Amino acid sequence: MTTVTSAWSSPPFRRVWGAGAISALGAEIGELAIPVLALVTLGASATELSFVRAALLLPYLILTLWLGVLVDRHPRRPLMIGADLGRALLLGLVCWFAIAGWLTIPMLIAVAGLIGALAVLYTLADFSFIPLVVDEHQLIDANARITAAQSAIGVAGAGAGGALVQLLTAPFALLVNAVGYLVSGILIARVHVDDPPAPREQRRSAFGEARVGMALLARHRVLRTLMTEASIWNLGNEVLILALTILVLQTYGFGPLVLGIILMCGGLGAFIGSTLSRRLTARFGYGRSLVAALLLGNTAPLIGVLAAATPTALSIGALAASFLVSGIGIGIANSQAVSLRQLAVAPELRARVNAGYRLVSWGALSVGAIAGGILVTALGPWSAAVLGGAVMAIASLPVALSPVRRIVSIDEVRPPGA
Numbered sequence: 044m045t046t047v048t049s050a051w052s053s054p055p056f057r058r059v060w061g062a063g064a065i066s067a068l069g070a071e072i073g074e075l076a077i078p079v080l081a082l083v084t085l086g087a088s089a090t091e092l093s094f095v096r097a098a099l100l101l102p103y104l105i106l107t108l109w110l111g112v113l114v115d116r117h118p119r120r121p122l123m124i125g126a127d128l129g130r131a132l133l134l135g136l137v138c139w140f141a142i143a144g145w146l147t148i149p150m151l152i153a154v155a156g157l158i159g160a161l162a163v164l165y166t167l168a169d170f171s172f173i174p175l176v177v178d179e180h181q182l183i184d185a186n187a188r189i190t191a192a193q194s195a196i197g198v199a200g201a202g203a204g205g206a207l208v209q210l211l212t213a214p215f216a217l218l219v220n221a222v223g224y225l226v227s228g229i230l231i232a233r234v235h236v237d238d239p240p241a242p243r244e245q246r247r248s249a250f251g252e253a254r255v256g257m258a259l260l261a262r263h264r265v266l267r268t269l270m271t272e273a274s275i276w277n278l279g280n281e282v283l284i285l286a287l288t289i290l291v292l293q294t295y296g297f298g299p300l301v302l303g304i305i306l307m308c309g310g311l312g313a314f315i316g317s318t319l320s321r322r323l324t325a326r327f328g329y330g331r332s333l334v335a336a337l338l339l340g341n342t343a344p345l346i347g348v349l350a351a352a353t354p355t356a357l358s359i360g361a362l363a364a365s366f367l368v369s370g371i372g373i374g375i376a377n378s379q380a381v382s383l384r385q386l387a388v389a390p391e392l393r394a395r396v397n398a399g400y401r402l403v404s405w406g407a408l409s410v411g412a413i414a415g416g417i418l419v420t421a422l423g424p425w426s427a428a429v430l431g432g433a434v435m436a437i438a439s440l441p442v443a444l445s446p447v448r449r450i451v452s453i454d455e456v457r458p459p460g461a
Contacts, residue, residue, distance in 0.1 A: 060192060079292070093419075127224045171397070264446060285412060285427075308370065312368060328450060
């Protein structure tokens, strides 16, 4: 049995949870508003949309290692606050420029790159901040609660995002996203925990510190396996989502609300899965429940896309059902995988190792965005979506065939002396 206790008794955690929930609501709306802004308002092509997506994701490929060193050297809370406020300002400017008629595709690409860089900074800082806010036996519950909140907001946010974009237009929907980041930054500013920077005498060059994180990641069997699965999944998912956006909005002629409903089902499934994660981990251990969840979540989208070859209500229903099932698997797996990654390395190396993990796994997103634009242009959106779903389906194999499936307790991955 794996020891798991509630994190809700920690007031700092409740503030961090609230900040994440509010910013996630805005981000869900923005996730729909940005592609609609590019496709509908600015008349972008599939290739131009892929450039917007790639700009948003490219910082994970080129900045992650260096920002990971920054996070390990400095207190995390001010970095998170700055990232939230910076994204709020940038989205507010996009809204203003779009309403004034000044926004262009190159400008949107540039702003997307800046927002992506701040998202990298926030993600790395948040990953290392959560273990400072709760005790280690509360960590899986904390991650499950964060996943559950994000998933529940995915349910409301995707549907609300589709409705807002359709009723108010994409620029005003992005303004809601900006307000979410602003409120999140205010809540993080109210969290006070012991978060000291690394002593200066322990610091080496940025390159040397980044290399230490990459070296540990490369030789750690659990982290290496999880990184491989995440990279393959992200590559396929980015192709799928880009192709699906064009398929639903342009090829099939449905509005943003329909696309929002499909994505909303994924959020609903993830909420259901995340509520089960703690009990499944305690009952079956990390490994078996993680592998089963990955097999379920990673295979469902391919089945849904195969059933959606024509623009009918049945096709939309099949897509929505597949996203629901996929979300359940992802919701179960995410809090387990994140907890394993957080406790598998010493705290002073956590951000650098996570930076290496993000460099590879999230770097695959920018590759997938470019590949998605090429595949949609060459094969058509439905065929590109099928290919993306197929890549996602095989992503489970590295974990299913590795020793990770036999992990029962977190103690099995804890570093010596921890």
